[in-house]
Amino acid sequence: KDMMHLVFVYFTLYFRLAYADHLVLRELSDYPLALCNDGTYASYHYTDTAQDNPNMLIYLQGGGACVSPDDCQNRCKNGNALCTADLAATHDKEETIWSQDPEENPPFHNFGKVYVHYCSSDVWSGTRNASEDTNGYYFHGRHIVDAVVKDIIKHKPEIESMKQLVFIGSSAGAFGVGLNCDFVAEQFHAVSPGLDVRCIADANDFYPLWVHTEECDPYDLPGLPNLLWEAKADQSCVDNTPEGSKECLTFPSYYNYIETPFMVAAHYID
Numbered sequence: 538k539d540m541m542h543l544v545f546v547y548f549t550l551y552f553r554l555a556y557a558d559h560l561v562l563r564e565l566s567d568y569p570l571a572l573c574n575d576g577t578y579a580s581y582h583y584t585d586t587a588q589d590n591p592n593m594l595i596y597l598q599g600g601g602a603c604v605s606p607d608d609c610q611n612r613c614k615n616g617n618a619l620c621t622a623d624l625a626a627t628h629d630k631e632e633t634i635w636s637q638d639p640e641e642n643p644p645f646h647n648f649g650k651v652y653v654h655y656c657s658s659d660v661w662s663g664t665r666n667a668s669e670d671t672n673g674y675y676f677h678g679r680h681i682v683d684a685v686v687k688d689i690i691k692h693k694p695e696i697e698s699m700k701q702l703v704f705i706g707s708s709a710g711a712f713g714v715g716l717n718c719d720f721v722a723e724q725f726h727a728v729s730p731g732l733d734v735r736c737i738a739d740a741n742d743f744y745p746l747w748v749h750t751e752e753c754d755p756y757d758l759p760g761l762p763n764l765l766w767e768a769k770a771d772q773s774c775v776d777n778t779p780e781g782s783k784e785c786l787t788f789p790s791y792y793n794y795i796e797t798p799f800m801v802a803a804h805y806i807d
Contacts, residue, residue, distance in 0.1 A: 587649030599708025661713025663766030
């Protein structure tokens, strides 16, 4: 009985690894603004199929955020991996969107894939340099997204022949997809006008703004950290709302300005 169990476990692991995505490191040291909280250069990992595959998935990692200098100091102490570069040479990912098994992962099993490590604590939106006012931390999430896109465009062969790009993220990564969806699409369309770009936000800030207590302004929560990070909002929203408007701070009020096809996956209770 024990031997049968061991055989079952062995073959389960074997087949999972056989369908796993193997990703290799790409550092962003050529991009001076692509900095993690601690000033190390950001990075991403990609599958070997990402180079020649006409279909690509770019994933933004999630992992919360910090909303004040002291909060960031608490978050980043003791070498928190979410505040510094991920320089692991390789990663193997085998579940859900990373699986090459067409039964487990029907839409993306045959895509080239990019995994972007989260290290800016700003839901991929910040542009603020380190200073005494930030406790020495950089908030360069927007710059990291920009560097990843520019690096892929620079190094991917025959990028003008790409067919589909899916820009996806979960949790804080989903926030980042909402804020950067059109920004990413515009850069790829500049080199491949016919490219089918789609965005997917898994567990972002999609909630009814009108549901709140009398003393609670639903715009207050995103307002303060956006100031700390010097966050960049969706540009179409900024261009079409009055200066100082809070409408571009949260997805429920700015999603109408996003022009790229967009899918949201959200729980009724989170």
